[in-house]
Amino acid sequence: MRVAAGRSAAVVEGLWVSYRHTWRATLVSSFLSPLLFLLAIGVGLGARIDSGGPVEGLTYAAFVAPGLLAATCMQVATFEATYPVMAGIKWFGTYRSILATPVGVPDLVAGRVAWIALRLTAVAAVFMVVTIPFGVSSGPLAVLALPAAVLTGLAVAAPIEAWAASRDDEQGFVGLFRFVILPMFLFAGTFFPVSQLPDWLQPVAWITPLWHGTELTRGFMTGAPDPLVPLHLAVLLVLAVAGTLAATVTYRRRLEP
Amino acid sequence: MSTPPAEHPLIAARPTGTGPAVEAVGVVKRFGDFTAVAGIDFAVAPGETFGFLGPNGAGKSSTMRMVGCVSHPTEGTMRVLGRDPRRDGPEIRGRLGVVPQQDTLDGELTVMDNMYVYGRFFRLPRAEVRARSAELLEFVQLADRATAKVDELSGGMKRRLTIARALINRPELVLLDEPTTGLDPQARHLLWERLYRLRADGVTLVLTTHYMDEAEQLCDRLVIMDRGRIVAEGGPAELIRRHAARDVVELRLPAGAEPPSGVLEELADHVERLPDRVLLSTDDGDQTLAAVIGRGVAHERAVVRRATLEDVFLRLTGRTLVD
């Protein structure tokens, strides 16, 4: 069975109608908290850090802003790919009712991923516009930071969506945030270059999607993409595509026994 | 596409084409080692109201999901609206209306938004979905609740909304999995009345129930299902005629006061001993009751009634439908 664009679009529309009722709850985590982080850490703490010299040739605010953008997309994506999935599959059964219509599992999964991409686009766009006065983006390449951050989110969301659809309950979600998402946020390049990690820990950071996403986003936002752009892109794309395919398998197992 | 009859402009489901609406041959459904449906054959004629009557766990929902093309038989073949669900799933589902056993409404959304979103899954134009939603909410008597949040509705209202939603695409075949389970009698009757109107419009209905009165009231024809198998098939009256005597005498015996063995058997065609009562099947209940009294069988209470599908089920399986 193939994906039909029209049917996936209907899934996106349905998610949008739901979001119109719940968007207020997402304001803080999606829009406000990354800005507060930028103000407190980038600007506030950054003033102290900058007196010790630039980080990778950047002011600390310019260094941390793209990191916060990528990490915010990761967090929003993780949330979108966990609790709503459990709600749709189990708590309310709404995904079951979707599959009673011409919409099939591939349409549903594609629609979900497209929806998450739209949500992330809004988050990234607001962040980039609001941070213009801080002068943290430079050069025309900076616009590419937006798709880079969105792709970072999708590379995290798609595999998590596949995993979440196979869970019996939400028990594992807290652990995911605590033991996977939070450590990535703290150690995968958002706040300081991973080269400052102990030698043995650096390879661990290199295999995280957030590190690739942060490097990609930072390179574009600061106007100096690093030579590993193709590698970062490839890793993120593979995760996003493989995760989406895996999600069609776990959704089918769950909803079409 | 034909236009709906003028006297029911709102219901507007489409008549099923010629040929069986559903045809199942040797259908088996296994979940791992467990066999939920153990080889069933049935056919639903267009325009007919067809029922699956059976207790919990009989395999009714598993069967309905296969008819609804969201699950496929492990063995056997299924044709729905003349097509192959494996190949033409989306196309078939576009012509079905599905009322699942559990309500799957979005409780956060309004009644109208639930209708709207669902209609869009059928790729219906926005204006058409809105217009039809308004008509269908009228049909299920929820028009005044259109802007209410679904979480605020009663169980009966949610069920009616689920039915309205299932009709958004003018389905040719409507599947109702236990449409009235958990509803109070008043809500049930309102719902039955709406289903009669659909039936009168020539819509093919397939429903499951574990209520024998629901099966008797609604179905033109039904199969009795037990442990994944079909144990009998026919019209409600026909099944009762074939598998039960006309009347039943229900006796409640005093604790520990079982009459000598064989006495009751002499008085009736068939005797069923349940934990709390004894059922005597007979063609003339009044006469049998008189004989029970004449023989001096001690009882606390006696009722004479017509045989029902419940008695048919009991006779065929040795168990009751609702425990």
Ligand SMILES: Nc1ncnc2c1ncn2[C@@H]1O[C@H](COP(=O)(O)OP(=O)(O)O)[C@@H](O)[C@H]1O
């Ligand atoms: N997805 C599933 N996985 C495993 N067992 C299932 C699944 N769905 C149903 N069953 C089992 O199959 C049997 C029939 O279930 P079901 O079709 O829901 O019966 P009914 O609708 O008549 O109550 C039950 O014993 C149920 O536990």
Ligand SMILES: [Mg+2]
């Ligand atoms: Mg059931």
